[in-house]
Amino acid sequence: MHPVTHEVTQRIVERSRADRADYLERMEAARSAGVGRAKLSCANFAHAFAAESPADKLRMRDPTAPNVAIVSSYNDMLSAHQPLERFPAIIKAAAREAGATAQFAGGVPAMCDGVTQGRPGMELSLFSRDVIAMSTAVSLTHDAFDAALMLGICDKIVPGLTMGALSFGHLPTIFVPGGPMTSGISNAEKARTRALYAEGKATREELLDSEMKSYHGPGTCTFYGTANSNQMMMEMTGLHLPNSAFITPNTPLRDALVAAAARRAVEIRDGTNDYTPMARVFDEKAVVNALAGLLATGGSTNHTLHLVAMARAAGIRITWEDFDDLSRVTPLIARVYPNGTEDVNAFHAAGGMAFVIRELLKAGLVHADVTTVAGQGLGRYTAEPFLDGDRLVWREGAEVSLNRDLLRPVDDAFQAEGGLRLLKGPLGRAVIKTSAVKPEHHVIEAPARVFDDQDQLLAAYKRGELNRDFVAVVRFQGPKANGMPELHSLTPPLGVQLDKGYQVALVTDGRMSGASGKVPAAIHVTPEAADGGPLAHVRDGDIIRLDAETGELAIKVETNELMSRPPAVCPPSGHGYGREMFGLMRRVAGPADAGACSLFEAA
Incomplete structure (x- = not known):
């Protein structure tokens, strides 16, 4: 382990000791209370499952049959969330095959900064994270679930889902991404047209044509912004199935990964030998791993807010000094647009997260001995998923970068620091x-x-x-x-x-x-x-x-x-655009270095 990584981890542990102990005590109390639906009265129980099929109702009456919650940010206006429409049906079928049931527990809002950029609605964007966290808690508060699947991908959605799910951290929770859209026109061409328009040398029609050729289909935007930084961090924290972040939507492999997440959630529920609550996965070492991944890949500055707030939800306190100290020893090994010329699809093809994690592990810049939903340490995440016929398998990912203009080993990094x-x-x-x-x-x-x-x-x-x-x-x-x-x-x-x-x-x-x-x-x-x-x-x-x-x-x-x-x-x-309804959040929001959060005290 790199001495600075070790030192930063230890001071986070010490700084967080009281809050983390309190959080874990609360999660253990929730677990000890038992499965929620076992405590429901007959009327409560009937309400919870009234709309299910006769076969699912019969299975739900069995107190040993697990029930999986689905929380989703689906909407069909935004490209990243549109693919999630199909996921609940895949999840429910996979759960039935595993002897379980699954229910769509609730939806959370998902707004797009790309749509609201420079518009009044952007003033709701950051606090939508806190609304998503509360919506996730509301979705799970019926207390009828043995595990949870979080369907979300973009800027404020994944941080909000994480914060909300951590309030039910006694439940095993897996994040299920949708994946990036296929690549459109080159990022260089898109940036050139934007600059020409800013100078008055391109028409609005030319700009619109360029943008629509770039953002052209279902999936996340392909540049390495907050949405794709989210997916990187979920890999680093062990809350994804290994290397599921950057598989494009509406493909057999993506569907197989969605089904696998449902089956795995059943396997790691309480009462099994593999019980893996989210509270155990998202710990101090996982947060340091997420930080290292962010720095090594040149990820989004928004996570100097979001990761602080996410960690706080688990009783973990991190500071901007932690970011700074780790940045000085974590080399930049990826250049993905806007830090380079290629997009996340090219990043994935060049070796992607499997390569990044392997390099960081070899350099001692991340913790290998962590708990993950995959059932092993972070080393499990150097493998990539493939289809062997209809069967989902993992095999070791690239050990050598396939595009050194985009992805490099630690000993030949683009720059010595994380940037x-x-x-x-x-x-x-x-x-x-x-x-x-x-x-x-x-x-x-x-x-x-x-x-x-x-x-x-x-x-x-x-x-x-x-x-x-x-x-x-x-x-x-x-x-x-x-x-x-x-x-x-x-x-x-x-x-x-x-x-x-x-x-x-x-x-x-x-x-x-x-x-x-x-x-x-x-x-x-x-x-x-x-x-x-x-x-x-x-x-x-x-x-x-x-x-x-x-x-x-x-x-x-x-x-x-x-x-x-x-x-x-x-x-x-x-006023207008709903801004007047967020006055309370503005008044109680903490400072930026405490996550700019309205849900926790700033101290």
Whole structure:
């Protein structure tokens, strides 16, 4: 085990000791209470199974016959979730074959940041994670289940499902992904058209045609954003069946994996020798493994929020310092768009998660001795699923990268560090993703141009006011201000200015995206401007220094002088698009470095 990985793990264990013990005690109490449906009155029982088939009703009357919950984010508007429509029927059939039953316990909302990007609905996005967590708990609270299957894949959905399922951590739980869509046009071509449109050199029709050729079918978007980072993390934590993340939808192999997940959930229920509760799988070592995977693959910055909140739901406390320390020793061994040119389908074909996990295990950067739903340690996840006729089998995955422009071994990594850094200074704490930022842009010092929302910046760009060196300060974008929307729509215009040769950076208390790219961006600044943070006191022309090498986020104004200035006033939160219903969540949300969560106390 690498000494830094060991040290970070030990301090997480010590930091979490009291909370983790309390969580595990609660989960053991829930287990000791016995299977829920055994405690149901006759009327309760009849309500729970009234709509089932006669054969399933007969089986459910047997107190030893297991019942599996299905919680799903299915909707047919969004490509990633549409394939989930077919899964319940596959799961129910597989459960029956295993002598069990399965019920669709509940659905959770699933919104797409790709649709709401730059729109008012984006202000609901982050808190939809907490709504999903609560919806998952509601789905399971009928207490009639021996195991659970979580059907979800995208940005806030998997973190929310994880947080909700952990409140029923005594149940064995397996996450069942849908897989990525097949590849469309090249990412380079898509990015080129976006840049041309931002410069006014491409029409909206040309842009729309390009986007529709990229996002063209069922499955997740194929770039390595938050959705696909989610799938990587579920592999690293052992909550997937091995290497099931990046199998495309509506294929025989995908269907076989869905059925296998149902059968495995029955096999690991309480009362068997293989009992594997989620609380035991998602432990401190699993969280460190997820962190290492995120860093080694250049994953989404959103997980500096989500993984903190997910861990907290299991009584585990991680900090941005943990991310930073592990990033300094975890080499970047994958370059998937936007950190490279190829997509997740090419990543999977080159060796994918089996190769990544094998390399991290060899380097001692992850823990092998973990509990997984597959029944063995993390080494089980170096295998890949295949169909041998109609039979699902696993065999060892690639030991050598099949595309070294995309995937490399640890001893020949793309860069020595994971590309995620903690920034600190008089403007607060922030994170920056450097894996897609050229080294010459790691240090930016320039005058501030201050905006209170992203529309102000876009308008200034269109007026031609940003043809110079500048640090864009976009404030009042934190969780308490407006729900912390992603500001990914700022990437094309800022990228255009960077390409013109100007020194450009972004500093914001909002989020960027799993698709964060070449523009250096200090994001998730905390404390946020709406909560008394220094960003509320910054003025146009203040010299700001962003140094990703030293971890510095500085302003060339004395702190006393800066904080003595009258703070800018946070604009009123928006109404419409449902935003008014999330006022309570905005008020109680914790800071970004505590997961920006409305479900837990920030301390």
